[in-house]
Amino acid sequence: MLFNTVEFVIFFIIILSIFVILKNRYFHHIFLLCASYLFFYWSSNYLITLLIFTTFWVFYFGKIIHHTTDKKTKKILLAISLAGNLGLLGFFKYSDFVITEFNFLGQYLDLGTQIPLLNIALPVAISFYTFQSMSYTIDIYRGKLEPSKSLREVAIFVAFFPQLIAGPILRAKDFLPQLREKMDKLKLTKLRFIRLEKANLQIGVTMMALGFFKKMFFADNIAPMVNEIFSMPMGLESFTIIWGTIGFGIQVYCDFSGYSDIAIGAALILGFKIPLNFNKPFFATSPADFWRRWHISLSSWVKDYLFIPIVYRKIGSDLVLISGVLLAFLLLGLWHGAGWNFIIFGLMHGIYVAFETYIRKSSPKFANNRFFKTRIGRIVSILFTQYLIFFAWISFRVEDTDLMIYTMQKFLIWDFQIENTIGFIRAHKFESGLICLFLILHFISYRLGNLIQRISSRNIFLFVFLTVVIVSILFFYDGNSEDFIYFKF
Secondary structure, eight states: OOTTSHHHHHHHHHHHHHHHHOOOHHHHHHHHHHHHHHHHHHHHGGGHHHHHHHHHHHHHHHHHHHHOOOHHHHHHHHHHHHHHHHHHHHHHHHHHHHHHHHHHHHHHTTOOOOOOOOOOOOOTTHHHHHHHHHHHHHHHHHTSSOOOSOHHHHHHHHHOTTTTTTOOOOOHHHHGGGGEEEETTTTEEEEOOOOOOHHHHHHHHHHHHHHHIIIIIIIHHHHHHHHHHHHSOTTOOHHHHHHHHHHHHHHHHHHHHHHHHHHHHHHHHTTOOOOOOOSOGGGOSSHHHHHTTSSHHHHHHHIIIIIHHHTGGGOOSHHHHHHHHHHHHHHHHHHHOSSHHHHHHHHHHHHHHHHHHHHHHHOHHHHTOGGGGSHHHHHHHHHHHHHHHHHHHHHHHOOSHHHHHHHHHHHHSOOOOOHHHHHHHHHTHHHHHHHHHHHHHHHHHHHHSOHHHHHHHSHHHHHHHHHHHHHHHHHHOOSOOOOOGGGGO
16 A cells, blocks of 8 residues: 555545544554554555564564573574574565576576576565564663563554554664553553644644655656666766756655655654654765765664674774675665665765765864865765765666666766757756755755744644645646655665
8 A cells, every 4th residue: 555545545544533433542552453454465465474473573582582591592592583584584585686696607607507586576564674673672682672561562563554664664662662651650551542632633744745745746756757867878968867866866865755754744643753764865964974864764773783783892993894884884785675786885885984984083184174164165065975875876776787887987977968968858847847846945944944843833834835735746746656666675
């Protein structure tokens, strides 16, 4: 079930209506879980069994790990738990990629053996709920979380429908307490009612509307132009490719942050706070700053559960530090998909961040130069950073290696031919206008600060905003519902 469909709107309205009618806490929880499973089944059919298996797996391993006192046994149990999670992810997401590369190697070495592809359907959201469920057992192992006594609560955490398909990635220690209410005087906790509160409703509706606006007005309308460029970039001028790359970067942002906004807004209406996933990434002043602003729930997960525990505590040299950064981003790239283009995407960002980290460590005077704190210096930092980021987006978008190399060459080494580019932009006036409009609105949002709070705080502002969103979608949305890009991850 896609967010940008009438079916989801009807589904969500029915969910809210039933919550208003139900007056029993227990039924609130049961219904929320059933709604989440229905939402997932609608999107993935029988593969919901993997989601349910993951829930049982982490629930019982969490209890066993918590009650085990021997440190060595705890480590073994944690390893088994993580192996189960990663085993499912690896089998369904990467097995055909490994087989393909093995067959290629066998053909190159003339081994005469070919392994048939498994052609396994990729379960929707498996990368998201796998990482999410892993954090549950890891936090229990670290002593940062008490295991839940209720399988139902863990099931809701793993399958919470607003963010289930494409994040943000939740942490159990942040989400599970929201399922219960504290009774301060009695020093007890009990199941909480799911209440529809006015403030949450206003902010939630604003965020959902913004998400629909990003996805249906910007991302889906820019997509055809981007697809036209990258379906066959060979022979195109440098500036056409640069324009297409900018368009793709904006498309990805509006598509993914649009989903996140809808998810956060829907969760807030239901009374649950889930983490911010984007924070104006086009104003990042360095590659590391970009990953503090882009897909925050994933980058922070990689930092907290991979980089810090495995690498940071063992840093003894610059080489170890750089290797750790590269490894973290390599795995981050692989998380996105089973393909060499995603590996390249991760390594490119790893090189960016590793180089920045090395410069900041070895040359603090240069890194802290006053120039970078001036307005001009900040502008230069933003433009240079975005040039690097957009360059990396090419590897994310173009799967064919030869086409990727050609496109990257054109992006880096300009041919200064503009005739065909001007003609292309004229032929795509609407899409090009949307790119310019987005950059203007993104800048305004950056300057105003918390735009969501400003809009939702006044009824008149909210009314005008909703009117603009609805009119824009009705007049400019062609009805061709594009899948969210991150659904395939």
